[in-house]
Amino acid sequence: xxxxxxxxxxxxxxxxxxxxxxxxxxxxxxxxxxxxxxxxxxxxxxxxxxxxxxxxxxxxxxxxxxxxxxxxxxxxxxxxxxxxxxxxxxxxxxxxxxxxxxxxxxxxxxxxxxxxxxxxxxxxxxxxxxxxxxxxxxxxxxxxxxxxxxxxxxxxxxxxxxxxxxxxxxxxxxxxxxxxxxxxxxx
Numbered sequence: 001x002x003x004x005x006x007x008x009x010x011x012x013x014x015x016x017x018x019x020x021x022x023x024x025x026x027x028x029x030x031x032x033x034x035x036x037x038x039x040x041x042x043x044x045x046x047x048x049x050x051x052x053x054x055x056x057x058x059x060x061x062x063x064x065x066x067x068x069x070x071x072x073x074x075x076x077x078x079x080x081x082x083x084x085x086x087x088x089x090x091x092x093x094x095x096x097x098x099x100x101x102x103x104x105x106x107x108x109x110x111x112x113x114x115x116x117x118x119x120x121x122x123x124x125x126x127x128x129x130x131x132x133x134x135x136x137x138x139x140x141x142x143x144x145x146x147x148x149x150x151x152x153x154x155x156x157x158x159x160x161x162x163x164x165x166x167x168x169x170x171x172x173x174x175x176x177x178x179x180x181x182x183x184x185x186x187x
Contacts, residue, residue, distance in 0.1 A: 008034055008042035022065030022156055062161035097123045101133050107138055141162035
């Protein structure tokens, strides 16, 4: 591959830079009018270009979307200035609730409250407003309570390629999630 990117490659490069969020091939195709084959070739060209040599950015694919992120060898140097922004914006209770949803999804509000031991209405509403969680279905029981799960924005903000990339739970934490979730009455 030459050092000069093709026109479709350059076009996708600037779109991914300007949009600054994960973009699917479908969205890139709609925005550019290019067909799927050209989009795939341009993404392959961009990936090769950005992963070759020492650049400040990397083009990464996650959940069939593409985006630029800081190069992994720069993470430590950037952490003090840019790291943990999400942690500062969310309270400990909100982070706890978000982690329960992430690990136990799909999960009802009652399940969350059983695990936490306190009412979580306000925190779940906050997480929905910030688009970290959403209702992904309804439990097939009387009242049909909403089942909560995490969103693409959650993955993006916490720099996770997928839910599978969450740190593994210890045996104690795993038991806490499953035992209290399965118990009919934790009160």
